[in-house]
Amino acid sequence: xxxxxxxxxxxxxxxxxxxxxxxxxxxxxxxxxxxxxxxxxxxxxxxxxxxxxxxxxxxxxxxxxxxxxxxxxxxxxxxxxxxxxxxxxxxxxxxxxxxxxxxxxxxxxxxxxxxxxxxxxxxxxxxxxxxxxxxxxxxxxxxxxxxxxxxxxxxxxxxxxxxxxxxxxxxxxxxxxxxxxxxxxxxxxxxxxxxxxxxxxxxxxxxxxxxxxxxxxxxxxxxxxxxxxxxxxxxxxxxxxxxxxxxxxxxxxxxxxxxxxxxxxxxxxxxxxxxxxxxxxxxxxxxxxxxxxxxxxxxxxxxxxxxxxxxxxxxxxxxxxxxxxxxxxxxxxxxxxxxxxxxxxxxxxxxxxxxxxxxxxxxxxxxxxxxxxxxxxxxxxxxxxxxxxxxxxxxxxxxxxxxxxxxxxxxxxxxxxxxxxxxxxxxxxxxxxxxxxxxxxxxxxxxxxxxxxxxx
Numbered sequence: 513x514x515x516x517x518x519x520x521x522x523x524x525x526x527x528x529x530x531x532x533x534x535x536x537x538x539x540x541x542x543x544x545x546x547x548x549x550x551x552x553x554x555x556x557x558x559x560x561x562x563x564x565x566x567x568x569x570x571x572x573x574x575x576x577x578x579x580x581x582x583x584x585x586x587x588x589x590x591x592x593x594x595x596x597x598x599x600x601x602x603x604x605x606x607x608x609x610x611x612x613x614x615x616x617x618x619x620x621x622x623x624x625x626x627x628x629x630x631x632x633x634x635x636x637x638x639x640x641x642x643x644x645x646x647x648x649x650x651x652x653x654x655x656x657x658x659x660x661x662x663x664x665x666x667x668x669x670x671x672x673x674x675x676x677x678x679x680x681x682x683x684x685x686x687x688x689x690x691x692x693x694x695x696x697x698x699x700x701x702x703x704x705x706x707x708x709x710x711x712x713x714x715x716x717x718x719x720x721x722x723x724x725x726x727x728x729x730x731x732x733x734x735x736x737x738x739x740x741x742x743x744x745x746x747x748x749x750x751x752x753x754x755x756x757x758x759x760x761x762x763x764x765x766x767x768x769x770x771x772x773x774x775x776x777x778x779x780x781x782x783x784x785x786x787x788x789x790x791x792x793x794x795x796x797x798x799x800x801x802x803x804x805x806x807x808x809x810x811x812x813x814x815x816x817x818x819x820x821x822x823x824x825x826x827x828x829x830x831x832x833x834x835x836x837x838x839x840x841x842x843x844x845x846x847x848x849x850x851x852x853x854x855x856x857x858x859x860x861x862x863x864x865x866x867x868x869x870x871x872x873x874x875x876x877x878x879x880x881x882x883x884x885x886x887x888x889x890x891x892x893x894x895x896x897x898x899x900x901x902x903x904x905x906x907x908x909x910x911x912x913x914x915x916x917x918x919x920x921x922x923x924x925x926x927x928x929x930x931x932x933x934x935x936x937x938x939x940x941x942x943x944x945x946x947x948x949x950x951x952x953x954x955x956x957x958x959x960x961x962x963x964x965x966x967x968x
Contacts, residue, residue, distance in 0.1 A: 515699060520691050528684060535676050543669045550662055551642060558644045558658040564593045565600070565656060566648050579653075583609055586654055599657040603647070613659050639663040701728040705735055717743035758939055769841060769874055770805040774798050776844035797840055804841070804867070824865045824947055831894055832857045834866070838873050838892065842881070850886030853877065856893040862968060864948055872944045876901045876964050879938065883907075883962060899966040908956040916954065917942040 568589045583602060590600045590610030600610035634641050642662045648654040701722045708720040717739050722732035777794040780786070786794070835855045846853050862869070873892070880890045883905030891902040908916060917938050945952040945966065956962040 515702070519695055520688065523691055524684060524688055527687060528680075531680050531684070535673075535680065539669060539673055539676070542672070543665070546665050546668070547662070550660075550665060554642055554658070554660050555644060558646075558656075561594065561598060561658060562646055562648075562656045565589050565598075568593060569648055569654075579604075582653070583607070586610065586648075597658050597660055599659065600648075601655045601657065603653055603655050609654070633662070640666050698728075701732060705732060708735060708739065712739060712742060715746075717746070755943065767805065767809065769845070769878060770801040773801045773841055773844050774805070776848070777801075800837075801841065804870075824868065826863050826865055826948070828861045828863050829866045829869070831859050831862050831899075834862075834870055834873060835892060835894070837870060838877055841874055842877055845878070846881060846890075849881060849884070851881055851884050852889045854889055854891050856891070856895070858893075858895040859897070859899075859968075868944050869948070872941050872966070873899075873901075875938070875941050876966075880905065880962070880964075897968050899968065901964045902961065904961040907958040907960055908954065908962055909958055910956075913954055913956065917952075 569586065572585055572589070579602075586600050586602075586609045590598065594600070594610060594612070596612040598610065599608060599613060601608050632643055632645075634643065639661060640663045642660045644658045646656050648656055701724060704720050704722055705728075708718075711718060719736040719739060720732050722729055724732075777798050781791060781794055835857050839853060839855060842853060877890060877892060880901050880903035884890060884903050885905070888904040890904075891900070893900050893902070942952055951967040953965045953967065954962060955965070
């Protein structure tokens, strides 16, 4: 059962009970008031008639008269002073001496004579009658009764009750229609919220448009806040999943540089007879690259789980030493392509995660190598709180500059294919820079070269 149906039924039930109780109370009060007013009026009328008959009887009455004489006197006085509502009865013989009513009251007049007026309501053949009684003379030999038909009072109250019932039904029907319409409009906002929850379940996080300032409006505002929070969290989860996917793919890509160095030095040792000191130097380089390869794989896998700067350990590192390690790691590849790497370092220390920052520099130098041709020079320099990698390569078109940090984006497909690139290096670089809270900027002139700046 829908909420608006429940509310309508509950409201109508409460209204019905309340109206019924109110109607019953009003009808009872009205009936009681009308009945009491009628009784008071009839008592006044009966008192007047009774006093007239009683006074006349006392004036004519003689205690020593025979009872038949007294009965005749009562009949005579009744004929003279009574009307069609009065009954005179001999209390001793229960004989009705005077009666102009349509009924024989002796079958229902069971009450004894009283010293004061008493009243009683009886029903005869479906009609209601009020009768009042009082004894005539102190001996109470004769009883004065006055009957009055009060059926109209009961009929009126029944008519009023019926009209009230019909009016109540009409009012309830109208109220039900108004209530149903009002509830439909009032709960329209809840229907919007319900649709909003369905959209959220389907991955649509649009805000609900409810402008009311009541509790439903407040609920809608909270709902929109919740929707925004969920959308933000879902987007963060998507971004994190995408980053992890990119970094996993980048792992294979980034293993290429140390493997190339190891392979180049090992082939040189296999096919070339070198002096022992050069052999030791190459073997040392191979050992260094193997160690770096091991650390790199660990760091790359760890980088997948990194979400903020607190997850990496920053420490002061020698920047000239890092530049020297970059020269050693890229010497073979650059030599094979006929490209020269020059370094200039005016900054002694940087606070970084050493292996990740070294990977950042190697990636940027390797990108410069891919853009350069034989005979070109790559400059790696550090000064004025920034590190720059400057090449003399092909440059990057202006329309490609905003896209180069995207994972798998490759502006020059032929160049990337030739150099065996995957379009992941700069995405990884951007991630490392972000973790260090540095900035990475690119300036490029097509056909003249590119300058990459790491702002420390």
